[in-house]
Structure formats: C-alpha cells, structure tokens
Amino acid sequence: xxxxxxxxxxxxxxxxxxxxxxxxxxxxxxxxxxxxxxxxxxxxxxxxxxxxxxxxxxxxxxxxxxxxxxxxxxxxxxxxxxxxxxxxxxxxxxxxxxxxxxxxxxxxxxxxxxxxxxxxxxxxxxxxxxxxxxxxxxxxxxxxxxxxxxxxxxxxxxxxxxxxxxxxxxxxxxxxxxxxxxxxxxxxxxxxxxxxxxxxxxxxxxxxxxxxxxxxxxxxxxxxxxxxxxxxxxxxxxxxxxxxxxxxxxxxxxx
Amino acid sequence: xxxxxxxxxxxxxxxxxxxxxxxxxxxxxxxxxxxxxxxxxxxxxxxxxxxxxxxxxxxxxxxxxxxxxxxxxxxxxxxxxxxxxxxxxxxxxxxxxxxxxxxxxxxxxxxxxxxxxxxxxxxxxxxxxxxxxxxxxxxxxxxxxxxxxxxxxxxxxxxxxxxxxxxxxxxxxxxxxxxxxxxxx
Ligand SMILES: [Zn+2]
Numbered sequence: 001x002x003x004x005x006x007x008x009x010x011x012x013x014x015x016x017x018x019x020x021x022x023x024x025x026x027x028x029x030x031x032x033x034x035x036x037x038x039x040x041x042x043x044x045x046x047x048x049x050x051x052x053x054x055x056x057x058x059x060x061x062x063x064x065x066x067x068x069x070x071x072x073x074x075x076x077x078x079x080x081x082x083x084x085x086x087x088x089x090x091x092x093x094x095x096x097x098x099x100x101x102x103x104x105x106x107x108x109x110x111x112x113x114x115x116x117x118x119x120x121x122x123x124x125x126x127x128x129x130x131x132x133x134x135x136x137x138x139x140x141x142x143x144x145x146x147x148x149x150x151x152x153x154x155x156x157x158x159x160x161x162x163x164x165x166x167x168x169x170x171x172x173x174x175x176x177x178x179x180x181x182x183x184x185x186x187x188x189x190x191x192x193x194x195x196x197x198x199x200x201x202x203x204x205x206x207x208x209x210x211x212x213x214x215x216x217x218x219x220x221x222x223x224x225x226x227x228x229x230x231x232x233x234x235x236x237x238x239x240x241x242x243x244x245x246x247x248x249x250x251x252x253x254x255x
Numbered sequence: 256x257x258x259x260x261x262x263x264x265x266x267x268x269x270x271x272x273x274x275x276x277x278x279x280x281x282x283x284x285x286x287x288x289x290x291x292x293x294x295x296x297x298x299x300x301x302x303x304x305x306x307x308x309x310x311x312x313x314x315x316x317x318x319x320x321x322x323x324x325x326x327x328x329x330x331x332x333x334x335x336x337x338x339x340x341x342x343x344x345x346x347x348x349x350x351x352x353x354x355x356x357x358x359x360x361x362x363x364x365x366x367x368x369x370x371x372x373x374x375x376x377x378x379x380x381x382x383x384x385x386x387x388x389x390x391x392x393x394x395x396x397x398x399x400x401x402x403x404x405x406x407x408x409x410x411x412x413x414x415x416x417x418x419x420x421x422x423x424x425x426x427x428x429x430x431x432x433x434x435x436x437x438x439x440x
Contacts, residue, residue, distance in 0.1 A: 011418055015392060017399055046425060049374050050393040058277035062291050066273060066298045067266065073299060074262040211331040213292035237327055 001025065003036050010040050014047055117212065117219060119176050120196065120232060133192070134170030134185055144171040148182055154227065156182040156197045161246055166193065188239065195247065200228035209244050211237060220244045265305050268313045269298070275314060275395060276321045282390040283325040283383055290325075297324040315397075315405045322387060322406065329383065377427040385420035388413055 006029050012018045013026050030037050136147040145158040151173050160168040165188060172183040179198060186193035200223050207223040209231075218240050220231035229247070233240045273294065280290035280297075301320045308316050378386060387406060391397040399417075403410040 011414075011421065015399065015417075042425070043421065046374075046421065046428070047393060050378070050389070053375060053394075055274060055278055055394070056281060058274050058294070059287075059291060062277060062294060063270065063273055065295050066270065069295060069299050070262050070266065070302055073302060074258060076259055076262065211328065212289075213296045213328070218296070237331060241331070 001029070003029075003033060006030075006033075006036055007039060010043055013040075014044060117230075117232075120219070120230060133172065133194075135172045137170040139168050139170075141168060144168065144184070147171055148173070152180055152182055152199075154199045156184070156227070158184060159247075161186065161243075164246055166243055166246065169193075186243070188243070193233070193243070196230060198228045200226055209241070209248065211240075222248060224248060261305065262302070265302050268308075269301060269317050272314045272317045273298070276317060278394065279318055279321055279387075279390055280325050282378075282386050282394075283322065284328065285379055289328065293325050293328055294321060297321040300324060312401065312404070314395075315401055318391075318395075319405050319407070326383075373431065374424075374428070377424055377431070380427060381420055381423060385416055385423065388416045389420050389424075392417055 006026060009018060009022060009026055013023060018026065030040055136144055138144055139160055139162065141158040141160045145155070148156060148171065158168070158171070162168070166186045169185040169187050169192070172185065174181050174183045174196060176196065176198065182195075182197040184195035184197070186195060206225070207221075209220050209222040212219045212221070217232045218237050219233075220240055222229050222244070231240055231244050231247075276294045276297065277290055280293045281287065284290050284293060297317075297320045301317055304320075378389065381389070384406075388402055391402045391405060397405065399410050399413050402413045402417075406413065408416075
C-alpha cells in the first residue's frame with residue numbers, strides 16, 4: 001500500500017477503529033517509513049495534548065441544584081417548593097405543569113444577572129406559596145392597568161391575550177432588588193405565567209430578547225422603551241418565545 | 256407518575272454523568288454560567304422523559320439530552336443576536352477545512368510545546384459540531400458508533416467531522432507555531 005493510503009488510516013488507527021489486519025500492516029509501514037511516522041506522531045501528539053487538557057470539575061452548586069430540582073418535580077416534600085399543589089395544578093402528578101413566565105428586568109452587568117435571576121425565581125415561588133398570585137384578579141385589561149396607578153412611577157401596558165391562547169389572570173405589585181415591579185399574571189393551558197416589568201435606565205439602548213435558564217425554568221429578558229422585561233418558564237422555549245413576541249408587540253419568531 | 260423511587264433510580268443512573276455533562280456543555284457553549292444552566296435544564300428534561308430510557312448506555316442517553324438542550328440555546332442566541340457571529344462560526348467550517356491532514360508537510364508539524372491554553376484557544380475557534388465530536392472522542396473516549404448515536408448523525412458524518420476538526424486544529428496550531436517562529440527571527 002502507498003503512503004497516501006496509509007495516511008488515510010491514521011485516524012482510524014489512532015481511534016482504535018481499525019481491523020486487526022489493517023492495524024498490523026499500518027504498524028509495519030510506520031516502522032519502515034520516516035515520513036509517515038513523523039506525520040502520525042504529529043497527529044498522535046495532538047490527540048494526547050487534548051486528552052491532557054482533560055476535565056473541569058462541575059461546580060458543586062450544579063449537583064446540588066439538580067438534586068433539589070429533581071425533588072421538586074417528583075413531587076416530594078423535602079423542599080418547601082411544592083407550589084404546584086397550592087395552585088391545584090397537577091395535584092401530586094409527576095411533573096410540575098405550572099409554567100412561570102416573568103417579564104422582568106435586565107441587568108446590563110453580566111455578573112449581576114445571576115442574582116437578579118435568582119431573586120426572580122425566589123419571588124415567584126414566594127408568590128405561589130402564600131397563595132398571593134394576584135392583588136387584582138381580572139381578565140379585563142381596563143381593570144388591571146389602572147390598578148397600578150399611583151403604585152409605580154410608570155404605567156405598564158396591559159393586554160389580554162386570550163385570543164392568542166394566553167388569557168390575562170390579574171396583576172400584582174412585587175419587589176425585586178428592593179424596587180417595586182409590576183407583575184402581570186397570564187395563563188397558558190394549565191400553566192401560570194408571571195410577568196414582571198420594571199423601569200429601566202432610560203438612557204440605555206433597547207436590548208433584544210435573550211434566553212437564559214435557571215433551576216429548570218427558561219427566562220427570556222429584553223429591554224424596550226425604557227422598561228426592562230424578563231420571562232421565565234419551564235415551558236418549551238418555542239412557546240415562550242411566542243409569548244415574548246406577543247408581549248413585545250412583535251410577531252413570534254419563525255421556528 | 257414519578258415518585259421517590261423513580262427519582263432515586265434516576266439519580267443513581269444519571270447523576271454520575273454530571274461532570275461529563277458539564278464538560279460537554281462547556282465545550283459546546285464556551286461559557287461556564289450557560290453550561291451550568293443548560294445541564295440543570297437537561298437533567299430536569301431527562302427526568303421528565305426517563306420512561307423512554309430502556310437501559311443501555313446511560314451516559315450516551317444523558318449526553319444526547321445535554322447536547323440537544325445546548326443546541327437549543329445556541330439556536331435561540333443565534334436568533335436573538337444581531338451580530339450572528341455563531342452562524343458564521345458554524346459555516347466557516349467548510350471553507351476552513353479545505354486543508355486536509357494528508358496534504359500536510361512533515362516539516363509543518365508544530366512543536367509539542369504547545370500549552371493546554373493554546374490548544375484550548377484553537378479548539379474554541381472550531382465550529383460547534385467539530386468541538387462536539389472532538390470532545391466525545393478525545394475526552395470521553397467514545398467509539399465512532401457511540402458518537403453517532405449521541406449526536407444523532409450517521410457514522411460517516413462523525414468520521415468526516417472528526418477528521419476535519421483535526422485537520423483544522425492542526426492548521427491553526429501550525430500557523431500559530433509559524434508566527435511564533437517568525438517573531439523569534
Ligand atoms: Zn509512508
């Protein structure tokens with residue numbers, strides 16, 4: 001066999017995928033051919049170097065969070081987070097079907113985003129646990145919107161999206177980072193959706209929707225017209241994107 | 256219906272793979288915070304679909320969900336990004352990989368003195384599909400067949416991706432080495 005034919009088998013040899021007879025003929029060739037031997041060694045060095053880079057250990061928080069998340073969704077009471085029972089959704093079913101969508105604030109500092117995200121998740125869970133989902137329970141946008149008058153220094157726009165599959169349930173005043181935020185609650189099939197809106201830095205430019213993940217929830221956050229929004233959910237991202245598109249007054253992105 | 260027993264069985268089989276899952280996510284996403292979020296989400300998803308695991312390669316099953324979840328995030332980012340740099344990274348592979356291993360001169364072999372950081376830097380410039388097969392082959396030691404199952408592409412595609420990844424990486428390292436030598440002279 002020619003050198004070129006041999007060289008085509010270098011990788012399969014390196015990866016242990018050659019038949020025994022091919023392996024033997026390649027080894028014989030390498031022993032007698034300097035050029036091929038050099039080339040093969042270069043390939044092997046690369047492979048060894050990469051293997052030596054090796055593993056990064058996952059942060060300890062990851063394993064902890066996975067275990068906690070698993071207990072939550074398997075309906076065990078080891079943690080206080082069995083909020084879907086309070087909602088009457090799922091009632092002991094395997095999977096927490098309640099969906100939380102939060103439109104909240106975007107932090108411009110990446111390092112601050114995690115803590116905002118944490119606080120949003122915590123705020124949501126808290127609102128479920130004390131059965132305090134809404135301050136004003138109404139599907140009428142003309143009832144919910146004026147309820148915020150005098151409670152916030154901005155007027156959040158409130159739209160019922162029942163005809164798009166996301167009926168408005170009500171509104172609530174909440175606090176994130178010690179700042180009052182508007183919380184709008186929507187529903188999608190069996191899923192509850194919390195929407196939080198905060199006044200952002202008015203001089204900051206608009207930011208397009210950006211998705212992140214936290215404790216099994218999906219979040220989508222954006223900034224528009226001086227207001228910060230964030231969306232969090234365990235619903236599939238496609239549906240969340242659709243809702244984000246509706247709330248941002250844009251067409252849903254094509255999938 | 257999931258209960259404590261299901262959860263414990265899931266943890267016993269799948270939690271041991273969380274380091275591998277995290278490393279794969281890190282290779283694909285190149286961001287520690289994103290990697291952590293994605294693995295968390297993937298584990299919740301995996302538990303939801305645990306009934307579809309019928310024994311066998313539990314690591315491969317888990318890593319498939321991790322990589323699918325990571326790709327979803329990359330897709331979302333691509334859609335939401337005005338700069339679309341990821342898209343370019345994805346498709347630059349074809350053009351960059353004109354270089355093939357067989358065409359390389361032995362004189363071009365880079366020095367074995369390349370540091371881990373230099374190699375990692377070169378790896379980060381590979382398209383995501385290349386990083387994926389690379390990780391599964393070199394770090395996890397998967398066979399071509401196992402990589403094909405995990406990444407849901409034909410075995411031939413795995414082999415060509417792996418080969419192109421190696422060729423491209425060698426090229427990047429050779430160039431780096433040449434620049435280094437040029438600077439010395
Ligand atoms: Zn030869």
